[in-house]
Amino acid sequence: MTTETTLVFLHGVGNGDQDDKWRTTLSASLIRLGYPGLESARVVAPKYAHALKDWDVKEALPELNGKVPSRDAARTNRRAFEGRMGAVEWRLGKHSRGVGNAGFDAVVSAAVAFPFFEQARNYLTDPQVRAQVLNRILSALPSSGRIVLIGHSLGSIIAADLLRRLPAGIEVVGMVTIGSPLANSAFNVDKLKDVLKEPPVNLAWWVNFWNAADPVAAHRGLSSIFPWMVDFRLATTPSPLRGHLAEEYLGSNAMAAAVGYALFGSLSTELEAVEKGVDIPLDPAESMALMALRYAHLMRRRLKGDELDRFTGALRRVQTDVVTDIVTRNKKEGRHVPASVTRLLTDPSSPTGSFIEPQPGRYLNKDEAVVLLTVLAAENVLRPFEIDLPREKWLEAMKELSAEMGLGTQYGIDVFEAAKRARSVLSPGRGAGWIKWGALSVGAAAIVVATGGLALAAAPGLAGAAAITSALSTFGPGGMIGGLLTAGTLVSAGGGGIAYGLAGQGTTAETLEAIVERRLAATILRQLQGLEPDPAAWSVLVQIEIEVRRQHERMDEFSDESAPGLKDLKRKILTVERALRYLTENGLEPGGVSAQQ
Numbered sequence: 001m002t003t004e005t006t007l008v009f010l011h012g013v014g015n016g017d018q019d020d021k022w023r024t025t026l027s028a029s030l031i032r033l034g035y036p037g038l039e040s041a042r043v044v045a046p047k048y049a050h051a052l053k054d055w056d057v058k059e060a061l062p063e064l065n066g067k068v069p070s071r072d073a074a075r076t077n078r079r080a081f082e083g084r085m086g087a088v089e090w091r092l093g094k095h096s097r098g099v100g101n102a103g104f105d106a107v108v109s110a111a112v113a114f115p116f117f118e119q120a121r122n123y124l125t126d127p128q129v130r131a132q133v134l135n136r137i138l139s140a141l142p143s144s145g146r147i148v149l150i151g152h153s154l155g156s157i158i159a160a161d162l163l164r165r166l167p168a169g170i171e172v173v174g175m176v177t178i179g180s181p182l183a184n185s186a187f188n189v190d191k192l193k194d195v196l197k198e199p200p201v202n203l204a205w206w207v208n209f210w211n212a213a214d215p216v217a218a219h220r221g222l223s224s225i226f227p228w229m230v231d232f233r234l235a236t237t238p239s240p241l242r243g244h245l246a247e248e249y250l251g252s253n254a255m256a257a258a259v260g261y262a263l264f265g266s267l268s269t270e271l272e273a274v275e276k277g278v279d280i281p282l283d284p285a286e287s288m289a290l291m292a293l294r295y296a297h298l299m300r301r302r303l304k305g306d307e308l309d310r311f312t313g314a315l316r317r318v319q320t321d322v323v324t325d326i327v328t329r330n331k332k333e334g335r336h337v338p339a340s341v342t343r344l345l346t347d348p349s350s351p352t353g354s355f356i357e358p359q360p361g362r363y364l365n366k367d368e369a370v371v372l373l374t375v376l377a378a379e380n381v382l383r384p385f386e387i388d389l390p391r392e393k394w395l396e397a398m399k400e401l402s403a404e405m406g407l408g409t410q411y412g413i414d415v416f417e418a419a420k421r422a423r424s425v426l427s428p429g430r431g432a433g434w435i436k437w438g439a440l441s442v443g444a445a446a447i448v449v450a451t452g453g454l455a456l457a458a459a460p461g462l463a464g465a466a467a468i469t470s471a472l473s474t475f476g477p478g479g480m481i482g483g484l485l486t487a488g489t490l491v492s493a494g495g496g497g498i499a500y501g502l503a504g505q506g507t508t509a510e511t512l513e514a515i516v517e518r519r520l521a522a523t524i525l526r527q528l529q530g531l532e533p534d535p536a537a538w539s540v541l542v543q544i545e546i547e548v549r550r551q552h553e554r555m556d557e558f559s560d561e562s563a564p565g566l567k568d569l570k571r572k573i574l575t576v577e578r579a580l581r582y583l584t585e586n587g588l589e590p591g592g593v594s595a596q597q
Helices: 021-033 071-092 103-110 114-126 129-142 154-165 189-195 246-248 253-264 272-274 284-300 305-333 339-345 366-378 391-404 409-426 438-451 464-477 479-493 496-503 509-529 534-556 565-586
Strands: 006-009 042-044 146-153 169-178 207-210 229-235
Touching: 006 154, 006 253, 021 207, 021 253, 071 207, 071 229, 071 253, 071 305, 103 169, 103 229, 114 129, 114 154, 114 284, 146 154, 146 253, 146 509, 154 189, 169 246, 169 253, 169 438, 207 253, 207 272, 229 253, 246 253, 253 305, 284 305, 284 339, 284 366, 284 391, 366 391, 366 479, 391 409, 409 509, 409 565, 438 534, 479 509, 509 534, 509 565, 534 565
Parallel strands: 006 042, 006 146, 146 169, 169 207, 207 229
Antiparallel strands: none
8 A cells, every 4th residue: 555645636516627726726725724736646637527427327326335334343443533624723722613505505505406507416416326326437537545625615525526536445544525515414325424423434524615705604604414524714815706616715715724734734833832832820810720630631541441532532532622712722822821721732633542641730828729639529620521430539529639639539528529518418318419510500600791700700720700701701611621610709708799699580590500519518518627707698698699599589479470581580599598597506606606517
C-alpha cells in the first residue's frame, strides 16, 4: 500500500468544472495558511457530467465492500472516530448544525424536478446512472492507499454513496463536504440515512461546511441525520447567487485548514503561539476549569473496561473544548494564555497519543475551597456528556483532589458528608444522593440574566461579580466552564436579586431546591471543618422565604387551590423552611451557638 495521500474532488451538476477552477482556489487557500499548494500533490478529479445523463449502457452498481461490524466493534470504532472528530473540531472551531429553513428546504426538494437539475434527478432515481458515475470514479482511484475526499453539492451525495464501495485497501483519512443537500429527504439515495447510522470503519473523520447564503444547504448542516459527524458554518458572500459555488467554500481558511490537515498533517507552526503559553496566574474561570478537569482525571484513574473507555472519550472532548474556549476568549480579550492551560494542547490531534492531565491544583485555604469543592462535587464535570458512576469513586477522587490542594483527605470526605446531610434535610426519605445533574442548570441561567449579575457576590475562591459576569458572557452558561461559574455564583450570591429570581414563576421548585441544597451543603461543610459561618447564608434564605411567601399570597388570592403554580410555590416554601430550621437547630442563625458536630 502506498503511503502517498491522494486528494479526490467530486463535482456537482453542470459540466464538471472542466477548467479545474476549484483546484486553483483551494491551492491558493492552502498556501495562504502555510501549507504546500496542490502542484506537488496527487489529485484525482473525475469528470462524470456526461455519465449523469441516461446513456444506453448497461453497468452494474459496484459491490459493497467490508462486512458490517459487530455491535462491540461498531462501538469501539465510534469512540475512536469521535476522538478524531474532537481533534478536527479543535482546529476548526465550534460545531454549528444550524436550524434549517423550511422555505429553502421546500425549494430544494422541488428543484430536483427542474430541467437544470436533471443530472441530480438521474443520479437519485436511476440505478444505471448511479452505476455509471460510481464506476467511473472508482476507475480513477488507486486500488489502495490514503485518500482525502471532497464532495461539492451533488458530489457530496456521491461521496457518501461511495464510502461503502471503496476498495478494502483504501483509507479515507478525511472527508469534506460542501454545499450539501444531503439533509434533504429528497436526496436520501438508497437510504443513506439508515445505512450510515454509524461511521464507516474506513473513514477517519467527516466534516461538512454550510454557508448561510447557500440555498442548497437550506441553513443547516448534515449532523441532523448523521449525528456522529461535525458541521461548520462559513460566512462567505451574502449573495445567494454565489453562496453555493465551490470556490466560495474552497476559498475559506477553515475549509483549507481541514483539507490541509488531512492531506499534509499539522503545520509545524500551527500551535506555536499557543504552545508557548505565558507563566501568568490563572484567572478564576481558568482556575475552576482546570480544577474540574483535574477532578475528572482523578476519577478516570479509578475506572476500568467500558466505563474507562466511555469516560476517556468524553473527557477528551470536554478538555479540548474547555482549553479551546479559554484560548479563544483570551485571544479576543488580548490576554495571554497561561502555560498551565496551553500544556494541555501539546498533542491535541492524536486521539491515541498521550492524554495530558492538568497539573495538581494550587493550594487553597479552607475558606476559599468551600464553594469550589461544593460545586465540583455537585456538578457534572463532563457536561454535556452524562455517565452515571458510583458516588464512592467520586468521593475517592475528591479526597485525592483535596489532599493535592493541601487541605487533607478529611476535607474531601466532609464535602460529600455535607452534601449527604443537606439532601437528607431538604428531601427526607428520598435518599442521600445529590439532585440529578442538570437540575441546577435548567433555571440558573435565567436567574443570572434576570439579575444582570448585580446580585452575585464575590465568593472566596472565585472572584468579584464583574469578573464572573464577564466570564459568563463569554463562555455562556451551557458549557462546562459557564455551568460551574453559574453554580458557584448562585451558591455564594447575596442580595435581593437572587431571592426574587428564585421566587419567580420562571424558576421551578426543583431549581430552587438544587440551589438551596448546595448553599446548605456549603454551610454544613464550614461547620464540619470548624470554620466561621457564612453570615450571608441565613439572610439570603430569609430573603428567599419572604419573596416566595409574598408571591404565594399574591397567587393564592385568586388562583385555584390545585393550580400547579401554587403547588410549586408551596414546595419552595417547604424547602426554605427546612433549611432555616436546620440552621436554627444547629446554632447557625445569627447570634446562635453552633451545635455539637
